[in-house]
Amino acid sequence: MRLLKATGVTLLVLAVALVWTFLPQRLDFEAMSAELLPPANPPAEMHLSLLQTGRMHSQALFAYRGGSPFDARDFSMGGILVQHPRGDLLFDTGFGRHVVDHAETLPPLMKLTTRYSVGTPIADQFSAHGYQAAQLAGIVLTHAHWDHISGIPDLPGVPVWLDTAEQLFIGGDKPMAQLAHSLLPLPIRTYGFDEKPYLGFARSFDVWGDGSIVLVPAGGHTPGSIIAFLNLPSGKRLALIGDIAWQTEAIGIPAERPWVSRMLVDDDAGAVREQLRHLAAIHQRFPEIQMVPAHDARVAAGLPQFPETMR
Ligand SMILES: [Zn+2]
Known part of the structure; x- marks a missing residue:
């Protein structure tokens, strides 16, 4: 009887602890007052489109602390095409033609909790509108998780731009890198970051040298995760x-x-926390920079859907 009571108390404590992990908890962060908005000289021809390839069905509860279990959220899955006279870049590829097989590579608990619906893969949207994938200078990955890389095999030969940290992640055997690992060898183009600070990040890579597309390392969610700052004409x-x-x-x-x-x-959840603090500081200092999470369907709905574009 005493044992039963002790087990009951332990379970209750664990349940309360689990519920606590979902409750609101605001991260504190330091303001970035002295920072100036970095200069950019994008060419007039530069333009951008969003390509949606499917949805994942979830709740705000699982997206951020304080989110409601009754607030259903469809996570958008896709990529962003940036056309630039120096070279077109596709940021992430969303769900591809073989996404059902790709979802099978997920760790068991992820597979169990992932519900998704499939739209039109990017390669098919490209061909439907006469866009040649060969025009792409590269696919730039924000990170190499399955839902961002599933469309890569549909675009054979297009270089996949990766920093070295993400290449190490793909080369390893972590469960969340399994799909990327299985797609190797890929036509990888390695890029590095210059010792040039950008919006509080110590290093950055100005892709076309005009400040229009600037990548910064932002590891945590995966070791080689990046943020792409896009500055339009x-x-x-x-x-x-x-x-x-x-x-x-x-x-x-x-x-x-x-x-x-x-x-x-x-x-590395601690590193993600630091990235969030940094982004919150940028958002507070420069509200004119629109934050585009890869999966916020409300943000996606506000961007031009391919073949529509904005400059
Ligand atoms: Zn994702």
Whole structure:
């Protein structure tokens, strides 16, 4: 009887602890007052489109601490095409033609909790509108998780741009790198970062040298995760933040993913927390930079859907 009571108390304590991990908890962060908006001289011909390839069905509960279990969220899955006179780049590829097979490579608990619906793969959207994938100078990955790389095999021969940290991740045997690992060898183009600070990041890579596309290392969700700052000729500025935050509230509040989500998807949850603090500071100082999480369907709906574009 005493044992039964002790077990009951232990279970109750564990249940309370688990519930606590979902409750609101705002991250504190330091303001970045002295920073100036980095200069950019994008060519007038530069333009951008979003390509949606499917949805994942979840709740705000799992996206950020304080999110409601009754707030259903469809996570958008896709990529962003940036056409630039120096070379077109596709940021992430979303769900590809073989996404059903690709989902089979997920760790068991992820597979069990992942519900998704499939749309039109990027390669098929390209051919439907006469866009030649051979025009692409590269596929730039925010990170190499399955839902960002599933479309890569549909675009054979297009170089996949990766920093060395993400290449090490793909080369290893971590469960979340399994799909990327299985796609090797890929036509990888390695890039590095210059010792040039950008919006508080110590290093950056100005892809075409005009400040229009600037990549910064932002490891945590995966070791080689990056953020892509896109500065358009209209003056509009976007930050493709990958999966550092799944929904914009995570930056606005700011709040990290609840423990169970962090445990499932983040390589280094402490580093993701620091990235969120940094993004919150950028968002506060420069609200004109639109934060674009890879999976916030509300943000995706506000961007031009391929073949529509914006400059
Ligand atoms: Zn993702």
